[in-house]
Amino acid sequence: MYRFVFTQVLARFDAEAMHRLALAVLRLVSALPGVRRALYRALAPHDPALRVTAFGVHFPGPLGLAAGFDKDAECVGALGALGFGHVEVGTVTALAQPGNPRPRLFRLPRERAIINRMGFNNAGAQAAGRRLRKPRGVPVVVGVNIGKTKVVPEAEAAADYAASAKELAPPADYLVVNVSSPNTPGLRDLQAVEKLRPLLVAVKEVADSATRRTPVLVKIAPDLSDADVDAVADLALELGLDGIIATNTTVSREGVRSREAGGLSGRPLRERSLQVLRRLRARVGDRITLVSAGGVEDVDDVWERMLAGATLVQAYTGFVYGGPLWPSRIHRQLSRRVRRHGLSSITEIIGRTAPR
Numbered sequence: 001m002y003r004f005v006f007t008q009v010l011a012r013f014d015a016e017a018m019h020r021l022a023l024a025v026l027r028l029v030s031a032l033p034g035v036r037r038a039l040y041r042a043l044a045p046h047d048p049a050l051r052v053t054a055f056g057v058h059f060p061g062p063l064g065l066a067a068g069f070d071k072d073a074e075c076v077g078a079l080g081a082l083g084f085g086h087v088e089v090g091t092v093t094a095l096a097q098p099g100n101p102r103p104r105l106f107r108l109p110r111e112r113a114i115i116n117r118m119g120f121n122n123a124g125a126q127a128a129g130r131r132l133r134k135p136r137g138v139p140v141v142v143g144v145n146i147g148k149t150k151v152v153p154e155a156e157a158a159a160d161y162a163a164s165a166k167e168l169a170p171p172a173d174y175l176v177v178n179v180s181s182p183n184t185p186g187l188r189d190l191q192a193v194e195k196l197r198p199l200l201v202a203v204k205e206v207a208d209s210a211t212r213r214t215p216v217l218v219k220i221a222p223d224l225s226d227a228d229v230d231a232v233a234d235l236a237l238e239l240g241l242d243g244i245i246a247t248n249t250t251v252s253r254e255g256v257r258s259r260e261a262g263g264l265s266g267r268p269l270r271e272r273s274l275q276v277l278r279r280l281r282a283r284v285g286d287r288i289t290l291v292s293a294g295g296v297e298d299v300d301d302v303w304e305r306m307l308a309g310a311t312l313v314q315a316y317t318g319f320v321y322g323g324p325l326w327p328s329r330i331h332r333q334l335s336r337r338v339r340r341h342g343l344s345s346i347t348e349i350i351g352r353t354a355p356r
């Protein structure tokens with residue numbers, strides 16, 4: 001049904017205009033407690049066998065919404081009510097910024113993919129902080145993904161990330177240091193360990209000093225070499241980070257015809273994201289939480305990522321093509337599969353196919 005509506009109606013309109021419309025509807029749902037509660041009762045994961053605990057935080061189910069959908073933390077209540085176990089808001093930058101000129105968001109429906117060069121359009125850390133301090137209305141985990149303000153030079157990047165962390169660590173269930181979006185010039189260079197170290201140290205210092213310690217994760221690109229993936233993994237372990245999110249969008253155009261500039265997400269990213277996850281698991285084992293994102297479209301993908309070592313799984317493009325009932329459907333299918341395998345908890349499968 002959603003697929004029909006999508007191809008016949010939604011796909012005819014500008015992608016960003018449709019995204020804004022979706023956000024407006026979700027904002028409305030967030031603001032209507034009765035509707036939100038009814039959706040939550042009908043759609044959110046309530047099966048105890050799907051509960052997952054990672055870095056001290058309890059998630060009602062393993063599937064979450066990846067960063068970039070709700071950049072300004074406007075509708076976490078509605079997204080939680082639709083059935084996401086967690087919502088990662090952002091990327092938020094210390095200062096508000098408009099992002100790149102439009103058009104900057106392109107759907108590739110034939111390839112089940114999206115190309116975006118949004119460029120961290122957001123209202124800034126203070127605005128996000130204000131919204132995040134309000135009650136969410138439903139018990140959903142909210143992560144906050146932070147990135148570098150475009151006008152801030154690389155030499156001041158650590159202070160810029162720390163400023164965002166100061167504002168956003170207190171209301172966040174976890175923080176993500178994003179150094180992997182292709183749409184802020186030079187951002188991905190910060191993944192080199194000698195540049196990454198001071199950033200992570202600065203953010204961790206802020207996150208550890210709050211009244212409640214906020215977990216810190218780092219999000220990496222699928223375009224890193226295997227050696228660089230290992231180097232980031234080693235650094236994360238050394239600094240006592242809580243987790244790694246793999247992956248962001250790719251600059252590769254393998255598997256798609258479009259040559260629009262920006263980051264590619266969705267199905268064409270699937271294999272590489274899984275490869276990076278496997279590489280990470282081989283390096284860190286279960287010493288640090290792995291969160292897998294990139295080309296997750298169905299229950300088989302979620303299952304496969306968890307078997308390969310992911311404790312949590314995220315999607316963005318799969319939600320766009322799957323529609324509003326998609327997160328709820330995936331969690332329901334996961335419940336059934338857990339039972340079919342005779343398991344009492346989905347956490348029993350984490351890393352089961354990873355080499356020991």
Ligand SMILES: Cc1cc2nc3c(=O)[nH]c(=O)nc-3n(C[C@H](O)[C@H](O)[C@H](O)COP(=O)(O)O)c2cc1C
Pocket residue numbers: 066067068069071090091105114116118120145178181219247248249264265266267269293294295296314315316317318
């Ligand atoms: C339109 C769009 C905007 C995005 N914005 C961000 C962002 O601001 N920060 C970020 O870390 N990732 C961002 N992402 C990347 C996603 O969080 C995710 O890592 C990536 O799309 C791979 O997952 P997917 O294949 O399920 O979409 C964005 C993705 C899309 C499609």
